[in-house]
Amino acid sequence: MSRMCKKVAPAITESYQEVFRTKSGCIYQSDVEKSLLVEFANKIARFDIRCLQRLKNAVFSINLAEMATDTSRTTDVEIISLCACEHCYVLTLREIINFRELLAGAFVMFELNSIIQERIYSIPVYA
Amino acid sequence: MKDLMRLRSLLGTEVEALLNNQIKMEAYNSSVYLAMASWCDRNGFDYSADHFYKQAEDEREHMLRFFKYVSDMGGTAVSPSVDGIPQEFESFREVFESALELEVKTTQAINNIADKCYKEKDHVTVEFLNWFHKEQREEEYVARRCLELFEVIGEEGTGRWEIDKAIPSVSYGNE
Ligand SMILES: [Fe+2]
Numbered sequence: 001m002s003r004m005c006k007k008v009a010p011a012i013t014e015s016y017q018e019v020f021r022t023k024s025g026c027i028y029q030s031d032v033e034k035s036l037l038v039e040f041a042n043k044i045a046r047f048d049i050r051c052l053q054r055l056k057n058a059v060f061s062i063n064l065a066e067m068a069t070d071t072s073r074t075t076d077v078e079i080i081s082l083c084a085c086e087h088c089y090v091l092t093l094r095e096i097i098n099f100r101e102l103l104a105g106a107f108v109m110f111e112l113n114s115i116i117q118e119r120i121y122s123i124p125v126y127a
Numbered sequence: 128m129k130d131l132m133r134l135r136s137l138l139g140t141e142v143e144a145l146l147n148n149q150i151k152m153e154a155y156n157s158s159v160y161l162a163m164a165s166w167c168d169r170n171g172f173d174y175s176a177d178h179f180y181k182q183a184e185d186e187r188e189h190m191l192r193f194f195k196y197v198s199d200m201g202g203t204a205v206s207p208s209v210d211g212i213p214q215e216f217e218s219f220r221e222v223f224e225s226a227l228e229l230e231v232k233t234t235q236a237i238n239n240i241a242d243k244c245y246k247e248k249d250h251v252t253v254e255f256l257n258w259f260h261k262e263q264r265e266e267e268y269v270a271r272r273c274l275e276l277f278e279v280i281g282e283e284g285t286g287r288w289e290i291d292k293a294i295p296s297v298s299y300g301n302e
C-alpha cells in the first residue's frame with residue numbers, strides 16, 4: 001500500500017502537465033512519474049490515481065448541510081485523511097466547496113482524456 | 128496525456144462498483160442459504176439442509192469469482208459485510224419460495240451489470256459474465272423444480288417427508 005503515495009517532497013517539475021485549474025488550486029499529471037500533484041490549501045501533495053479517486057470520494061461524502069447548520073465548534077472544519085496515504089486536509093466549509101470543484105473538474109478532464117485516447121490512438125492507422 | 132486510470136485498471140468506475148455490489152450479493156446469498164440449511168436441519172428436513180449447505184458453498188464460490196476478477200483487472204475488490212440475514216421461515220415451502228426469489232434477483236442483478244458493460248463497451252467483462260448467465264440458468268431451474276415438488280407430491284400426510292427425500296435428485300442436466 002505504501003506505493004500509493006510516495007514520500008518524497010513533491011515539486012512541480014516539467015513533466016507535470018496541468019489537468020485542471022480553478023481559482024483555489026490546480027491538479028497536475030506527470031506521465032513520467034505516473035502520478036498527480038494537487039496544489040490546494042497552501043500545499044502540494046502527490047497522489048496516485050486511485051488515491052486521488054478515494055480523496056474525491058471522501059471530499060464528496062462530507063455532509064455540507066450538516067456542517068453548515070451544526071453550531072458546535074467541532075464542525076467548523078472537516079479533517080480528511082485517507083488510509084494508507086500520508087496526506088491530510090483540514091478544511092473549512094468554503095474550502096471543501098472549492099476542493100470539490102477542483103476535484104470534479106479534474107475527473108471530468110480525466111474522462112475526456114480517456115475518450116480522446118480511445119478514439120484517436122486505439123484505432124490503428126496504416127497510412 | 129496518459130490515461131492513468133485506464134492503465135491502472137480495465138474496469139470503469141461504475142462497472143467496478145456494480146461488480147463490488149455483486150460480490151456483496153453473492154455473499155448475502157451464501158449466508159441466506161446457510162440460514163435455510165440451519166432451519167431445515169432443526170425442523171427435520173435433512174436432505175434439504177444438505178441441499179442448502181451446498182448452495183451456500185456455491186454462492187461463496189460465485190462471490191470469489193467476482194472478487195478475483197475485480198482484483199485481477201486492477202480494481203479494488205471490497206471484502207463484503209452482510210447483515211439482515213433472515214433466520215426464521217414460516218414453513219418448509221416458504222424456504223424454497225425464498226430460494227427461488229433470491230435466484231431471480233441474482234439473475235436480474237447480473238443482467239443489469241451486463242447492460243452497463245454493453246453501454247460502456249466493456250466486452251471483456253461481458254465475456255466474464257457469460258459464465259454467470261449460464262450458471263443462473265441452472266440455479267433458477269433447480270430452485271423452480273424444487274418448489275414444484277410441493278405441487279407434484281403435495282404436502283399432505285407424509286408429503287413433506289417425501290418432498291425432502293426428492294430434493295437431492297433435482298438437477299439440471301441439459302447443458
Ligand atoms: Fe450466485
Ligand SMILES: [Fe+2]
Pocket residue numbers: 156186230233266
Ligand atoms: Fe445461486
